[in-house]
Amino acid sequence: MAIYTPDWVKHAVFYQIFPDRFAQTTQHPKTVAMQVPLEPWDAPPTLQGYKGGDLWGIAENLDYLKDLGITAIYLTPIFQSASNHRYHTHDYYLVDPLLGGNAALMDLLDAAHQRDMKVVLDGVFNHASRGFFYFNDILENGPHSPWLDWFNIEGWPVSAYDGSLPANYEGWVGNRALPKFNHHNPQVREYIMQVGEYWVRQGIDGWRLDVPSEVKVDDFWVEFRDRIKAINPEAYIVGEIWENARPWLDGTQFDGVMNYLFTGPTLAFTAGDRVVMRHVELPPYYPYPALDAAGYATQMKDLLALYDWQIQLTQLNFLSTHDVARVLTVAGGEEDRPNAMKEAKVSTYLGVLLMMTFPGAPCIYYGDEVGLPGAFDPDNRRVFPAESEWNTDVLSYHKQLIALRESRASLRLGDYRVLYAEGMTYVFARSLENEVIVVAVNAGDTDDTVALSLDQVGTGQRPDQMLFGDGSAEWQGDRLDLKVKGRSGLMIG
Numbered sequence: 001m002a003i004y005t006p007d008w009v010k011h012a013v014f015y016q017i018f019p020d021r022f023a024q025t026t027q028h029p030k031t032v033a034m035q036v037p038l039e040p041w042d043a044p045p046t047l048q049g050y051k052g053g054d055l056w057g058i059a060e061n062l063d064y065l066k067d068l069g070i071t072a073i074y075l076t077p078i079f080q081s082a083s084n085h086r087y088h089t090h091d092y093y094l095v096d097p098l099l100g101g102n103a104a105l106m107d108l109l110d111a112a113h114q115r116d117m118k119v120v121l122d123g124v125f126n127h128a129s130r131g132f133f134y135f136n137d138i139l140e141n142g143p144h145s146p147w148l149d150w151f152n153i154e155g156w157p158v159s160a161y162d163g164s165l166p167a168n169y170e171g172w173v174g175n176r177a178l179p180k181f182n183h184h185n186p187q188v189r190e191y192i193m194q195v196g197e198y199w200v201r202q203g204i205d206g207w208r209l210d211v212p213s214e215v216k217v218d219d220f221w222v223e224f225r226d227r228i229k230a231i232n233p234e235a236y237i238v239g240e241i242w243e244n245a246r247p248w249l250d251g252t253q254f255d256g257v258m259n260y261l262f263t264g265p266t267l268a269f270t271a272g273d274r275v276v277m278r279h280v281e282l283p284p285y286y287p288y289p290a291l292d293a294a295g296y297a298t299q300m301k302d303l304l305a306l307y308d309w310q311i312q313l314t315q316l317n318f319l320s321t322h323d324v325a326r327v328l329t330v331a332g333g334e335e336d337r338p339n340a341m342k343e344a345k346v347s348t349y350l351g352v353l354l355m356m357t358f359p360g361a362p363c364i365y366y367g368d369e370v371g372l373p374g375a376f377d378p379d380n381r382r383v384f385p386a387e388s389e390w391n392t393d394v395l396s397y398h399k400q401l402i403a404l405r406e407s408r409a410s411l412r413l414g415d416y417r418v419l420y421a422e423g424m425t426y427v428f429a430r431s432l433e434n435e436v437i438v439v440a441v442n443a444g445d446t447d448d449t450v451a452l453s454l455d456q457v458g459t460g461q462r463p464d465q466m467l468f469g470d471g472s473a474e475w476q477g478d479r480l481d482l483k484v485k486g487r488s489g490l491m492i493g
Helices: 007-013 055-059 064-068 102-115 133-144 185-199 221-230 260-272 293-306 339-355 394-405 409-413
Strands: 014-017 070-074 080-081 089-095 118-123 208-211 236-239 316-318 361-365 417-422 425-432 437-444 447-452 466-469 471-476 479-484 490-493
Touching: 007 064, 007 339, 007 409, 014 316, 064 394, 089 102, 089 133, 089 185, 102 118, 118 185, 118 221, 185 208, 185 221, 221 236, 260 293, 260 316, 260 339, 293 417, 293 425, 339 394, 339 437, 339 490, 361 394, 394 409, 409 425, 409 437, 417 466, 417 471, 437 479, 466 471, 471 490, 479 490
Parallel strands: 014 070, 014 361, 070 118, 118 208, 208 236, 316 361
Antiparallel strands: 080 089, 417 425, 425 437, 437 490, 447 479, 466 490, 471 479
């Protein structure tokens, strides 16, 4: 069966936003629901406090994102919730009033689409919350509630808040704040399908599905895909799967997954022994142990062999997300040692270079592009910094690589061939028709020289123009000599 995935995703650069922390509106009158006491914007984030970022604030900063080169936004949950991250959904049809409500989402969609930018929402369909109306009815009415079969209730009275008693209903990973849906109930299934359809009809461009592997009902996501694609065949469906995702990427369910199988090895190669273990031991994405070039090549080849090529082109690739510590902190940027931040920036640069040149859609976690650090939750959810605090070198680096990706079709659609992987130097080519781009990354401390034959580089136009980086490239007859400085990378085309 031929697999089809949305064409626009193959050309996209995503930007992930945690809405409470990105921007507050300065141009739109705040609704009564938004006029509430909030944590100080610049204070360290807390697990439960609100900063008051809103969707109008995002809309007012779209020109900044457009200038950066962003073409698509992925928003973490925006529906009404009693949590700053909004994974505790109260109402799937109501945008949280603190974010501006449904009107703010419509304004954001209009502003984004006017700039040819897509918007993907986070679908939290495995579990709801204690405040979700149908579960709340159970708390109020006990066994008389008509919604009992929407959840898996195991005893009475329901212990929703008393931590001294065991939760007597099924919650996600045992969390009583997150009662799991009974997806075997036809009404639950239909409810979720209609929520997905509703927001696509309202104009969103896709769904990122939260922990979809926890839905254990056969063909659930097959039906979800069919119904979403019936409304918009180009809608993007991307799942949060941290491991091998072949069961979900056969062309009948998701267009891609959050590609942690790219993230972990890439950080293990570019940051190596600089990775700060206390920041990465909990989330299962494994940016350790340190990899040399051969080890990294093996993992990338294995990853590219897992899925159909059309799926590879619509994977979501990233270095940081709201679920892991930020790349700058993972690479040691906040450690108390000489040159820690400088070294971490270099590791970030090398990771961004690999991300922007790997098959799939790169995704920047808000603030990474200006050097925002952050340890594990809640520290990785700091507010977007004021312009005076931006690291403009990091921003410039992102802009250059995004622009190169946009200008070269081979970096978006071309095949991916490893040319050389020895010591700490990794070289690969992206080829499309006559266009060949060669990328070299030296993650080691010393300069390196690599000689490549014309047969290795491949047929087509000989890459001889230095597009990016620190080093040199020169053809000697049918041999390409690359000189790559330590802890740097380059690109020729």
